Amino acid sequence: MKNQKIYNGIFYYVILIYLEIIFRIFCTEKIFTITFIHTLLYLIPISFLLTLLTNLFKDKVNRILQWITIGLLTVWYAVLLVFKRKFGVFFSINSMGMADQLTSFFGDTIKAIIHNIPIIILMFLPLILMIIFHKHIAYNKSDKKRNLYLLLLIFISYLLFIGSIFIGKKDVYSVYNLYFKVENHALTVEKIGALPSTMIELRRKVLEIGRNLLNIEPELEDELFQNPEAQPIPKEEVYTYNALEIDFAALNNNTTDKTLITMNNYFSQESGTKKNKYTGMYQGKNLIVFMAESFNMVGVREDLTPTLYKLVNSSFVFENFYSPVILSTIGGEFQELTGLYPNLNLLSNVWRKGINEYPYGFGNVFNNLGYNTYAYHDNQYNFQARDKYLKSIGFNNYLGCWNGLEERINCNAWPESDIEMIETTVDDYITSEKPFMTYYATVSGHMPYQVGGRMYNKYKNLVKDLPYSDQNKAYLASQIELDRALEILINKLDAAGKLDDTVIALVGDHYPYDISADTLNELSTYERDSIVEINRSNFILWNNQTETTKITKVGSQIDVLPTLLNLFGVEYDSRLIIGKDILSESPGLAMFSNNSWVSDYGTYYASSGKFVPKDGVEVSDDYIANTNGIVQNKIAMSKYIIQENYYKYIYDSLQK
Secondary structure (H helix, E strand, O other): OOOHHHHHHHHHHHHHHHHHHHHHHHHOOOOOOOOHHHHHHHHHHHHHHHHHHOOOOOHHHHHHHHHHHHHHHHHHHHHHHHHHHHHOOOOOOHHHHHHHHHHHOHHHHHHHHHHOHHHHHHHHHHHHHHHHOHHHOOOOOOOHHHHHHHHHHHHHHHHHHHHHHOOOOOOOOOHHHHHHOOOOHHHHHHHHOHHHHHHHHHHHHHHOOOOOOOOOOHHHHHHHOOOOOOOOOOOOOOOOEOOOOOOHHHHHHOOOOHHHHHHHHHHHHOOOOEOOOOOOOOOOOEEEEEEEOOOOHHHOOOOOOHHHHHHHOOOEEEOOEEOOOOOHHHHHHHHHHHOOOOOHHHHHHOHHHOOOOOOOOHHHHHHHOOOEEEEEEEEEOOHHHHHHHHHHOOOOOEEEEOOOHHHOOOOOOOOOOHHHHHHHHHHHHHOOOOOEEEEEEOOOOOOOOOOOOHHHHHOHHHHOOOOOOHHHHHHHHHHHHHHHHHHHHHHHHHHOOOOOOEEEEEEEOOOOOOOOHHHHOOOOOOOOOOOOHHHEEOOEEEEOOOOOEEEOOOEEHHHHHHHHHHHOOOOOOHHHOOOOOOOOOOOOEEEOOOOOEEEOOEEEEOOOOEEEEOOOOOOOHHHHHHHHHHHHHHHHHHHHHHHOOHHHHHHHHHOO
């Protein structure tokens, strides 16, 4: 009993390692990597700290505290596990602001918990054993001498961890940088661990209170003040840049805010994208933009979804497009509507409140062009505060379930019907004398994908005999619903004489992450990994009169807005949108939740630091390092554009 406090520290340590390993087995691609050493070291001071905190009182209180502590830790790991396996992204403290997503789909959440019960039981095994054998565990109060001893052990073991992360190459995504500088929760979980990433996130929140600093690598500041798009791509000098006259130097002279000064310097040195032969190609035409729930290229089949197949393979055909998962629907929708990379904390605390100004929001842009603008969603109108953020980007005529659309469609069924939404809303704008811009957020493609679901039952005869898993059959059924809704839309546009003058743009919010990568690969023409290629999809950009043009450049959801702005001849500043016009000469780049990326030259996996070049391509180490810097800077600038309400700041200055 003399050394019981050390034994208790080992007791906590073994449990934490056990929980980490279970989590890694079922939630990450690689269980044991070289960085797992840092996980093992980080858990030592945490274990001793827990030992100290749960041995300060009388035996009975200490016993209860230990049970509660182990119970809460287990519950936290279980939450992390279920969230990752359900939504395809790692849960974080910042994700708590999106908790209403879990409660609104309570039934799905319960099903996800039930589906993962065997793993959850494994996680609770230490707590169960602890309760069973509690008589063999010492809970007596620790004296001052031993408490000081524990404090010393905490300090020494923490220094040991800190010392370990100084060893090795300090690349942009090293453990050292993830701990001290680079803010990326997904990558931190993969490299340092689930509980350590939570502790690091808490530390960051505490230390950043009252601060106004950019999270950008100091060694990459030279890159920050250069053109981030500078790559060996042939340039045509005949075109001017999509840029406004902004005096960034004058702006800096009128502020002492370090964040604004850094942002002004960044954007003043960013060249943006040039106008091109497609600039103004669709000027004056109507525009219908879709955020299609869980739309992915694996659901596009000539036999089952002929309309989607036609739209994907005609007009502009994007052969290297991605729809990265960054927190469910709201993350994908944010990217499409703003051209920015989402930050989880700001999605909840700023975007959903609708308090910022977005002059490049679709509604604002087309309202200013004299268009009639409309927005529709065939589910609860204010879910995730969609009514607020759609209004902030200019949609004042927004209709969803329970603010009017329930009078037209069946809003009591799940999922609601995309066909019903299209059929009952198209007449709102199709007879307009003015050009129109319409936004649809669909829902029929929503998980869960199961036999007996509404969409499966509706199209059962078309999918039941397919040689796929039940999940994939149900997913394909949901895409048939979207396909037929689009067919109805096109037919109605044609009948009204509006088809030739209407552009349809559609991307998915994310791949159907309720389906595992292994299962989804049944539908894929090639083997997809679960980090990057699982996100490969299509961008539909279609007009009945546009000749088919194949675009091989890499793109993603954040590129949709600037691409459409250029096509419709909108005067905008391409430097201020992090996404870029896919049809411009600038190089392509798609960024993912853990800071992995795909460029026109290959794919970089951030967790392993591995770059896979495209066939016949060779790049230098400088190219990889520079692109990592570019990615980090783009993500940082996206964050601070929202945090600082930067568009209001810029456009207020233009009006003075």
